[in-house]
Amino acid sequence: GLKQTFGESSGTQNFDSVMKADVIMVIGANPTDGHPVFGSQMKKRLRQGAKLIVVDPREIDLVKTPHVQAQHHLKLRPSTNVALINALAHVVVTENLTDDAFANERCDVASYNKWKAFIADPRHAPEAAESITGVPAAEIRAAARLYASANNGAIYYGLGVTEHSQGSTTVIGIANLAMATGNLGRDGVGVNPLRGQNNVQGSCDMGSFPHEFPGYRHVSDTETHELFTSAWNAKLSLEPGLRIPNMFDSAMDKSFLGLYVEGEDIAQSDPDIQHVHAALRAMECVIVQDLFLNETAKFAHVFLPGASFLEKDGTFTNAERRISPVRKVMRPLAGYQDWEVTQLLSNAMGYPMDYQHPSEIMDEIASLTPTFTGVSYKKIDELGSIQWPCNDEAPEGTPIMHEHEFMRDNGKGLFMLTDYVATHERITQMFPLILTTGRILSQYNVGVQTRRTENVAWHSEDRLEIHPHDAEDRGINNDDWVGIKSRAGETVLRALVSGRVQPGVVYTTFHFPESGANVITTDNSDWATNCPEYKVTAVQVTKVSQPSKWQESYQNFSETQLDLLAQGMSHG
Helix, strand or coil: CHHHHHCCCCCCCCHHHHHHCCEEEEECCCHHHHCHHHHHHHHHHHHCCCEEEEECCCCCHHHHCCCCCCCEEECCCCCCHHHHHHHHHHHHHHCCCCCHHHHHHHECHHHHHHHHHHHCCHHHCHHHHHHHHCCCHHHHHHHHHHHHHCCCEEEEECHHHHCCCCHHHHHHHHHHHHHHCCCCCCCCCCEEECCCCCCHHHHHHCCCCCCEECCCEECCCHHHHHHHHHHHCCCCCCCCCCCHHHHHHHHHCCCCCEEEEECCCHHHHCCCHHHHHHHHHHCCEEEEEECCCCCHHHHCCEEEECCCHHHCCEEEECCCCEEEEECCCCCCCCCCCHHHHHHHHHHHCCCCCCCCCHHHHHHHHHHHCHHHCCCCHHHHHHHCCEECCCCCCCCCCCCCCCCCCCCCCCCCECCCCCCCCCCCCCCCCCCCEEEEEECCCCCCCCCCCHHHCHHHHCCCCCEEEECHHHHHHCCCCCCCEEEEEECCCEEEEEEEECCCCCCCEEEEECCCHHHCHHHCCCCCECCCCCCECCCCEEEEEEECCCCCHHHHHHHHHHHHHHHHHHHHHHCC
């Protein structure tokens, strides 16, 4: 979404920029739990008087934290983000709250005029959106006026935006809203994704998408293709590769048979886990490289030990595009840094690599990627860190994007139309509730690292939050075991009766593999990115007295596989 509208798929500001925001809109993110360092900085600004709008189906801590309470909590139904963003924009356009001077000077005028006519249609009015989103029209109008009237309005969004079938459309809608109100190109404003894990930004920058080379350049672009073909002395495909869900589907029909998984636990983190496990079993070669024997390692034919950040040299790039150094303080326990393992494997497979130090890899990145032209280990050490783009025009990096022009070829921001399309995942009499998922402060992502620490004292299991009305209808009390069944599967969790969720919505975390949270999530995904729709699963919840069949088979499988892995490692 950001790539199409702004020309670059990254956050527009550095994190310090929030300290100059007058109004902060948080959409589908829970900074105090998922991004606590930035969350604490945001709270500091809110205590200084900045106003807060929270768009979330659930009452996150920011809504009622002492001295930081949100002026507006738009408690929408899961999957209706696009309808809500369109309604906010409708108010901005029809009440003449737009910054026409900014839009006409900095953006594509034809697209702006077309978008204004589209968004002014009464079908996007808050009164029309109320029946879709469940958010009162008056509340939508008040929030839109607050954001549009700010001297500096900043938007921060998270996986509660992108993990939907219309995730990309929502991001486009957010970008439209920021451009229409002139909230780009200076301190205190912007559109900023809060990334799901550390170095997600860096991985994307380096071409981890199957359709792009490093620097977000499409594999079919002739000039880029020739550049990398020459530099790497290899025949490279002009066709995009497979995304992860496509890999699993292709494994089932035996057209995709090998997978190298490094630093990711797809056997726990990906949706419709039973399908994922079947695909992993169907492959002929699964290589896992990680710090721990995670869930995916149970399916591995080869396990390679990974190196922690203390055992390797390199860089991490965070959500503000900041490239920060990582320097080893001890010899890798397994003998090799991660980049050395990759190089050894490449050499063994017949493609020679001869890097002596990761600084040489960074030099290659700089020579091939325009936004990294001026980046080197020497400069990173001198400056401490660098925010790309770093090149002749910005030799010390770029804290704020799009100050004078956007990154698109013509320098103009592009408005795009954002029709709301309901998700395929619908509630029915059989599945009357919507399950959404998220994180908790004391556990990190799928818990591969944090479950091995004393953090389990704060959060020792995934639990299902359910509204008191829904719990009473089902005879469920706090701490009862409940079965959660969807079209994809079923699992069992303990109930947490809570007013933080709205009636008709249930919520859980996904930090513990035995909970089977992703057994019940479906394989629906975003139309543009294939990002799974984790946030919307139709379910039924009932009181039960025993684990699900999946949990019983999981326990048996895990014990058997871990025994086999232990035997294999004991034999070298």
